[in-house]
Amino acid sequence: MSLRDCIVCGTNDETEHYCSLKGFDYLRCDACGLIYVDQLGKTKKLYTAYSGGMVKSLRRKIMGPFRKFSQARNFGESMARADTIFSFSASQAQPSKQQRKYLDIGCNKGFLLAVGIEQGWDVYGEELIPELTAPFCNSYKKYCDHIYNGRFADVRSNFQDNMFELITAIDVIEHFEDVVSDLQGIFEILNDGGTFVIQTPDVACDEANRLKSKWGALKPLEHLHLFSAENLKTLVERIGFVDYQIFDCFEEADGNFVAVMKKPKSC
Numbered sequence: 542m543s544l545r546d547c548i549v550c551g552t553n554d555e556t557e558h559y560c561s562l563k564g565f566d567y568l569r570c571d572a573c574g575l576i577y578v579d580q581l582g583k584t585k586k587l588y589t590a591y592s593g594g595m596v597k598s599l600r601r602k603i604m605g606p607f608r609k610f611s612q613a614r615n616f617g618e619s620m621a622r623a624d625t626i627f628s629f630s631a632s633q634a635q636p637s638k639q640q641r642k643y644l645d646i647g648c649n650k651g652f653l654l655a656v657g658i659e660q661g662w663d664v665y666g667e668e669l670i671p672e673l674t675a676p677f678c679n680s681y682k683k684y685c686d687h688i689y690n691g692r693f694a695d696v697r698s699n700f701q702d703n704m705f706e707l708i709t710a711i712d713v714i715e716h717f718e719d720v721v722s723d724l725q726g727i728f729e730i731l732n733d734g735g736t737f738v739i740q741t742p743d744v745a746c747d748e749a750n751r752l753k754s755k756w757g758a759l760k761p762l763e764h765l766h767l768f769s770a771e772n773l774k775t776l777v778e779r780i781g782f783v784d785y786q787i788f789d790c791f792e793e794a795d796g797n798f799v800a801v802m803k804k805p806k807s808c
């Protein structure tokens with residue numbers, strides 16, 4: 542049976558079996574180092590894995606609409622983390638226009654959006670699980686219709702081309718089923734000179750090399766493609782992004798790296 546092509550190299554010429562986990566096979570492209578799931582799970586299965594299973598999901602569904610944003614567990618800690626991430630991202634963006642439109646892909650409970658609002662941005666969010674964003678919508682009614690629930694691919698059509706000066710996807714691109722198409726979508730909705738900031742696990746980190754199949758980032762129902770700073774650069778530059786830069790991660794977990802890239806000024 543033929544192995545799925547590496548999305549960076551476009552072939553499976555140098556692809557080898559890496560490990561099997563929970564009935565899924567991870568492959569590794571020796572040419573670029575990408576580690577990726579061979580047979581993608583059904584979207585519904587991926588959704589369940591991400592939402593934390595039925596009990597957690599049900600509790601959120603029942604409680605979500607009544608909760609206030611500030612009642613989230615570890616609220617202070619989460620806002621402090623969000624402040625670090627958003628402030629860094631906004632400093633990379635250096636918005637020139639008045640509108641300051643910001644999109645957080647995989648916005649979870651909306652902490653980055655709340656910091657964005659505090660710092661004068663017009664914020665938008667995409668989140669797969671609707672219950673997660675319900676408390677944010679309760680507390681920030683004005684921004685309720687800026688929150689889109691579904692996969693990025695499903696909600697992309699709600700955004701106009703050249704709409705955002707800043708987009709973040711923190712711990713998100715490893716979840717994308719069709720990474721190339723989603724990155725293209727992100728490129729389109731960024732305005733000229735717009736900034737895209739990601740954090741994702743690094744296959745080239747010590748932990749990944751040392752732990753092999755026990756590396757924490759290997760979760761075949763959730764993490765479908767695991768990049769290195771190098772192979773991600775190859776992929777995003779092919780899509781058209783420029784000024785690709787690597788920064789220290791926001792969280793050490795799973796050997797994360799942070800990458801910042803731009804849409805060219807006149808595109």
Ligand SMILES: [Zn+2]
Pocket residue numbers: 547548549550551570571572573574575
């Ligand atoms: Zn490759």
